[in-house]
Amino acid sequence: MATRNYATATGQKEQKVKVPLALFGGSGNYATALYIAAVKANSLQKVETEILDLVEATKRSPKFLEFTKDLSVPKDTRIKAIKAVCGDAKFSDITKNFLVSTKLLASVLAENGRLRNLETIAKRFVQLTMAHKGEVKAIVTTVTKCFKGVLEPLPPQEEKELKETIQAIIGAGKTVLLEQKIDPSILGGLLVEFDQKVFDMSIKTRAIQMERFLRDPVNIANI
Incomplete structure (x- = not known):
């Protein structure tokens, strides 16, 4: 009310x-x-x-x-x-x-x-x-280490290319606003979230998927 x-x-x-x-x-x-x-x-x-x-x-x-x-x-x-x-x-x-x-x-x-x-x-x-402004927020989670061991975000050129890729996905008429996050726990790769979509390309997720695959029993009939 x-x-x-x-x-x-x-x-x-x-x-x-x-x-x-x-x-x-x-x-x-x-x-x-x-x-x-x-x-x-x-x-x-x-x-x-x-x-x-x-x-x-x-x-x-x-x-x-x-x-x-x-x-x-x-x-x-x-x-x-x-x-x-x-x-x-x-x-x-x-x-x-x-x-x-x-x-x-x-x-x-x-x-x-x-x-x-x-x-x-x-x-x-x-x-x-x-x-209202036609903006789409994209959150990119990465883990990058420089030679001194300090965590850094994506290099400018990679950030630019990723932003262009997301822009191509959402199409014209909207503007991509890229926000970078650093999370060492993902081990490597990328985690991209935008427009209620999640693209998980992190090493951590790949490792979990591989672990599950290795744990599954082998079906001899399919070999």
């Missing part, structure tokens, strides 16, 4: 907003409501920046993170604290209205005790903004 009220109360009722991606669950509903309000206010980029900045602030401050997750904190205290944060950060009205109660909206995150879900909601919101 809060998300439905938020979506209609903060924008013009006659304006129709097409949501580029269907999200489900509580965090999906909140993210969708925020997206609709931000689009109506023509503040999508600004709201995205503000929400991500707030998430980063919780990561930099263990006390603030604990505060957002502590349900024993009285509702009035939560609201007062988040209002102060919004004021100091000069957040837009859309972001402030989403985080704390206003005259237009009875309650959202702070009053509902949903601050603990802020990071999850922010991730779902970014899914919507990326879909």
Whole structure:
């Protein structure tokens, strides 16, 4: 109910907003409501920046993170604290209205005790903004060692070629945003994730598959 009220109360009722991606669950509903309000206010980029900045602030401050997750904190205290944060950060009205109660909206995150879900909601919101901009995030996990034994990401040329390959797969009209991760446990090769697809070309997975093959009993009849 809060998300439905938020979506209609903060924008013009006659304006129709097409949501580029269907999200489900509580965090999906909140993210969708925020997206609709931000689009109506023509503040999508600004709201995205503000929400991500707030998430980063919780990561930099263990006390603030604990505060957002502590349900024993009285509702009035939560609201007062988040209002102060919004004021100091000069957040837009859309972001402030989403985080704390206003005259237009009875309650959202702070009053509902949903601050603990802020990071999850922010991730779902970014899914919507990326879909809005036609962007596809591709996560590439590798393990590469330089001669000093320091782990490094893919060399620029290999990164460029991989990005071009993914771009060819998803087709024109979308832009690939490549994010690299390093995980020594995969032993070598690549693990590529994008658009709800996973391409596992890691040595670790190949080794597991080989182990399973060697453990299977040999069927003499098939030899």
